Amino acid sequence: MLFLTFIFHKLNANEPPLYGAITYLLISISLRNFVPKSHREGLKLTNEHKFENAIEKFKNSYNFFTEYNWIDKYRFVTLLSSSKMNYREMALCNIAFCYSQIGNGQKAIEYYKKTLSEFPRNNLAQAGLKMLTSIENK
Structure with missing residues (x-):
């Protein structure tokens, strides 16, 4: 999540922690639902x-x-x-x-x-x- 927050910070997003957390959540849910x-x-x-x-x-x-x-x-x-x-x-x-x-x-x-x-x-x-x-x- 920190990595994603860092990426959104570098992209000059308005709220990097929020976008990082949402992206992490979406990736996590997707991986856990589709792979296993x-x-x-x-x-x-x-x-x-x-x-x-x-x-x-x-x-x-x-x-x-x-x-x-x-x-x-x-x-x-x-x-x-x-x-x-x-x-x-x-x-x-x-x-x-x-x-x-x-x-x-x-x-x-x-x-x-x-x-x-x-x-x-x-x-x-x-x-x-x-x-x-x-x-x-x-």
Whole structure:
């Protein structure tokens, strides 16, 4: 936002901070709505309890961010997002969660394990895996 304010200052705009903030907001909203589109659709479907459809959206999101890893890696610049968990990691956890919700524990375990193989410090996957394996062992 400071950079945009600086640009508007150099362009001799009347109110550079206002124009910088508005431009930042528009860019931020646009990037978050268009780039991780499949991810957002997956979240919407999950909230609607349409887990099977959500799985496909999260797989699309995972594939997109695998192919364009640099977008996810530098998401603080490319998506103006400072989330600790990247989109690939979130997609895998969400896929596992959706499988658990439709009663496919084996697939859920598989995806939690895949999450941990790629992101060993993921607490969500560790907890989900512990829960499913403890249920499976009973």
